Amino acid sequence: MKILSKENSKQFFSFLAVLILGALFSVDYLAAADKEEAVWKKSIQLVLDKTKPLKYDRGARLPLYLWPAMNPGKLTDSSAENLVSLLNDRGIGLVCSWNYENMQESLTECLPIARAQKKLGLRVNINATSLMNSFCDGSEETAHIDSAGNPFFDDAFGKKKMGCPFRLEHRIAPIRGRFDRFTEEYLKENLSVDFVFTDWEIDGPLEWNRAYDSAKRCRICQEHLPQFDDFLAYQHELRRIRSRLQRQAYAAPILERFPGALVGNYAVYPHNGWRYWYDYFERFVEGQPSLVDQNAHYRHWSNDFEGTGFTFAMPVVYPWSWTWNWYDFEPGDYRWFYNGLLVAGNAGFSTPRDVPIIAFVHWHTVDVGLQVDERPTSKNAEKPQQMSEWAYQELLWHMLLRGTDAFFLWCTEKEQSKEVELLHPVWAAAQEYGEFLESGIPVTFDVPKNVGAVVSGLRLGNQVLVRRTDFTQNQSPLTLTVSGKMIKIPASGGRCMVLPLSK
Numbered sequence: 217m218k219i220l221s222k223e224n225s226k227q228f229f230s231f232l233a234v235l236i237l238g239a240l241f242s243v244d245y246l247a248a249a250d251k252e253e254a255v256w257k258k259s260i261q262l263v264l265d266k267t268k269p270l271k272y273d274r275g276a277r278l279p280l281y282l283w284p285a286m287n288p289g290k291l292t293d294s295s296a297e298n299l300v301s302l303l304n305d306r307g308i309g310l311v312c313s314w315n316y317e318n319m320q321e322s323l324t325e326c327l328p329i330a331r332a333q334k335k336l337g338l339r340v341n342i343n344a345t346s347l348m349n350s351f352c353d354g355s356e357e358t359a360h361i362d363s364a365g366n367p368f369f370d371d372a373f374g375k376k377k378m379g380c381p382f383r384l385e386h387r388i389a390p391i392r393g394r395f396d397r398f399t400e401e402y403l404k405e406n407l408s409v410d411f412v413f414t415d416w417e418i419d420g421p422l423e424w425n426r427a428y429d430s431a432k433r434c435r436i437c438q439e440h441l442p443q444f445d446d447f448l449a450y451q452h453e454l455r456r457i458r459s460r461l462q463r464q465a466y467a468a469p470i471l472e473r474f475p476g477a478l479v480g481n482y483a484v485y486p487h488n489g490w491r492y493w494y495d496y497f498e499r500f501v502e503g504q505p506s507l508v509d510q511n512a513h514y515r516h517w518s519n520d521f522e523g524t525g526f527t528f529a530m531p532v533v534y535p536w537s538w539t540w541n542w543y544d545f546e547p548g549d550y551r552w553f554y555n556g557l558l559v560a561g562n563a564g565f566s567t568p569r570d571v572p573i574i575a576f577v578h579w580h581t582v583d584v585g586l587q588v589d590e591r592p593t594s595k596n597a598e599k600p601q602q603m604s605e606w607a608y609q610e611l612l613w614h615m616l617l618r619g620t621d622a623f624f625l626w627c628t629e630k631e632q633s634k635e636v637e638l639l640h641p642v643w644a645a646a647q648e649y650g651e652f653l654e655s656g657i658p659v660t661f662d663v664p665k666n667v668g669a670v671v672s673g674l675r676l677g678n679q680v681l682v683r684r685t686d687f688t689q690n691q692s693p694l695t696l697t698v699s700g701k702m703i704k705i706p707a708s709g710g711r712c713m714v715l716p717l718s719k
């Protein structure tokens with residue numbers, strides 16, 4: 217064979233590239249010409265393109281929720297049915313958002329989807345975030361009041377004019393009214409509302425950052441908080457109010473009309489009294505009660521789930537960039553994995569079995585800086601390495617084997633493609649173990665403090681569905697005690713195993 221000169225080879229490869237591109241385009245073109253279906257909104261089309269119909273039946277279990285599989289625009293009843301069905305084949309639930317500022321327009325988009333979901337026997341899924349915003353509306357009636365009688369706002373959370381926790385009562389009725397109006401429209405059409413979530417974050421009473429300092433300057437806060445030097449008492453009171461606002465304005469109007477609905481909010485879930493992560497708007501403040509683990513300060517969290525009346529739990533398992541510098545584990549993948557498993561396991565362990573856990577997940581490092589505290593960034597703070605795809609997919613498996621029922625992917629537009637590509641195959645493959653996912657009981661919540669093997673499992677009768685993930689080369693078998701019986705767990709190279717529980 218003639219050896220190509222450097223220049224010739226360049227031309228040859230350019231020619232080859234043109235041929236390949238040409239072939240791809242013509243295939244695409246033919247496929248498009250064959251299609252009679254509507255062309256969906258970009259993010260919806262991406263989801264359809266990046267996922268395949270499920271091989272294993274999902275049964276009655278919850279669907280997978282994806283940020284890009286939301287709000288497909290105005291559809292006719294038949295195209296809504298087509299889309300809901302295409303997504304359901306892939307195990308994905310289509311979500312539609314309520315917007316109270318333009319209720320009619322919002323209903324024009326949401327009702328055809330709800331009708332399709334009802335017709336196909338599927339859950340009607342709603343994003344009701346806009347209805348919650350905002351309790352702290354910036355009006356003087358919501359402000360803190362200083363000793364001279366002047367109103368002021370707390371700026372501890374950025375631009376948001378955070379008000380006085382004890383002056384938000386009058387905001388419940390108008391916000392509840394929005395939920396009343398939307399749910400009435402569904403009742404009128406004989407439709408149900410089955411899954412409602414909100415991403416309600418920087419609003420209402422929040423005790424973190426320097427909010428405590430503002431409260432100490434406020435006459436109204438001081439009147440309501442007799443034990444003012446006790447941060448935990450302050451936290452307890454604020455969370456009690458925050459939960460009540462969520463219950464009275466949001467959960468109650470939905471559950472009164474649709475008692476079986478799943479209702480929840482981002483980051484609200486049962487837990488063991490500690491929170492192992494910080495949201496992007498939260499900072500560690502020296503002196504606040506915390507549990508130290510290497511460089512991490514886990515915060516004390518009050519029992520805020522019960523007071524909300526929520527019917528599902530919504531933990532948040534993200535690789536926040538500052539987490540990287542909390543731990544010294546090598547390989548670094550284990551830093552993300554360790555923290556993710558602490559967060560997910562906390563919800564799995566603490567949530568009653570009849571309350572589903574739908575966890576927010578995300579793969580790309582969420583850039584929130586290198587340090588979670590208020591000091592200038594230390595010279596020793598390392599730039600984080602992106603979690604490997606392998607570690608993320610293993611983490612998803614372990615979450616499922618520690619009580620997570622379903623995932624809700626959050627991501628930005630440019631992350632959509634990769635995020636869906638990583639999450640969906642795990643979700644789809646897990647359906648093979650549907651009976652375990654549905655009725656199995658987690659057998660361990662242990663999160664090893666040394667890098668090595670991690671085991672999770674679900675017990676169903678006398679069988680245990682087990683997954684073992686190794687972060688080192690050591691492949692020797694492990695033993696795990698399940699209901700007083702020892703089982704041996706061999707290294708399994710990234711597969712689940714169903715092991716008998718006998719003798």
Ligand SMILES: [Zn+2]
Pocket residue numbers: 359360361379380381382431434435436437438
């Ligand atoms: Zn106040």
